[in-house]
Amino acid sequence: MLQDDFSELEKTRLEKIMRMRARGIEPYPTRAQRTATTTEAIRAYEAAEASVNTEPVICTLAGRLRSIRNMGKLIFAHIEDAEGKVQLLFRLDELGPEKMAYFKDDFDLGDFVQASGSMFRTKRGEVTLLVEDFAMLAKALYQLPPDKDEVVDGKVVRHALLSDPETRFRQRYVDLAVNPEVREIFRLRTETVRALRKYLDELGFLEVETPILQPIYGGAAARPFITHHNELDQDLYLRISFELYLKRLLVGGFERVYEIGRDFRNEGVSYKHNPEFTQLEFYMAYADYLSIMEMTEEMISSVAQQVLGTQIIHFEGHEINLTPPWKRIQIREGLLEATGIDINSYETAGELSQALLTKGIQHNPNAPRGKIIGELMEQFLEPNLIQPTFLYDYPRDISPLAKTKPEDSQTVERFEGFIAGMELCNAFTELNDPLEQERRFLEMGRTYAEGNEERHPMDEDFLRALAYGMPPTGGFGMGVDRLVMLLTGQHNIREVILFPPVREVER
């Protein structure tokens, strides 16, 4: 029971609830009568002030009590709603001793209240509601961390709010209630997703939904979450990507499709990895990775423009310019420049490893060729990619769903976009040759031994779909959370996820 753990403070508030009920006042009434938000009321008053119109601005405001300053015959308070704060003035002359006492005795910080009256401006210049009547809308039993701003030398100094990360994520509602800048991050997140949708919708893309519960997982290199359907008595996987289903839709005749949704990967967490994350994937018939590259620059920069009103973002002390065109580095050339090694001169993992050994470059000598190249990229290329950059032309053996370059069978038409050293997106010219696709799957199967977690099951139905014919297609995937991190300047993915996972703790 909640009440079993009540502190003295909470018991006091519980007593107030009982006291109110005893007087026939419901502390959790069914309806409210708000006629204006805080900003609407302030704007209306400022407009009335500016005009010759001397009509009073009368309204009923509602919100959470965030501060109370009791001066005896005068009480100043602030209420906060989703838009902001407004000051209330309770005056003895206006309300009478009983109502003044009622407010003093039974209203606490954190309570939701409504107050009606007319707006005016105090001597100190703050637009304020002179309260003629007020009511409890919802009594709070627990106290929120106090909200104290102090203006020192013209700067707002925050006193003791909520900063403990554990509480912030476990009780995100408290974090949100107390930290308006956290609410702003999530507003921007929604704006970002909306802008992405708008961009794709205007290009004639169709937004679709594909299965989250899948009998076979695929489309990425990741370990899945496993679940079970009781009635079918069948194990199912939470999807690790949308890719194989979206491409089936191109077989079905749709030419431009996208999906924004959750992917699930059963792997470690980090500042840029969360076990469930939001992905955008789109597929565009008759496009290739070069046209997708151009589209990516345009999409990201225009989304930033729409959401932030600028294409310049600030992240970890860097000023990053999203304006196209973005820098492009071909992996072979980039590695040649950084290491002096031309990866195309070494056709097998063994040869490449040998060459790296002679140069004293660290790598896993037992990894497949593409993996080794991936290690080199992580070591020599990716950390430097602060400004938006495309790395392109990836090794074939770590890209089983991408089409090889016509002139280079070891390399596929694939790029990844990097910003602030973080991989943001991944795209390629889609492999649409069913026989080649089958060979690639088998190749992956050979590369990874039975039982290796990176060995993926083969999706036979996906091959069957390709065999009916899929047009030449460019495909794209992007971590939406990471884009939001960049746009909001947050350095940890959990700061842009409303309810990040927290370990369950026994009470």
Added chain:
RNA sequence: GGGCGUGUAGCUCAAUGGUAGAGCAGUGGCCUUUUAAGCCAUUGGUUCAGGGUUCGAGCCCCUGCACGCUCACCA
């Protein structure tokens, strides 16, 4: 999973191995009308949990739990 670090009042934080504190909020008071974001008083603690060392542990040691940073896996 490995390494490093943290855990003290509702919140933010102090405290040489020697009586557990401050600010905020809470409670009580001041209050005579546009700010008090003030003043006075006061309540509130299993110092994450469990063991150990010691005359004595918030502090030292061990184990566990949670959280943070980081490495690995991965996007």
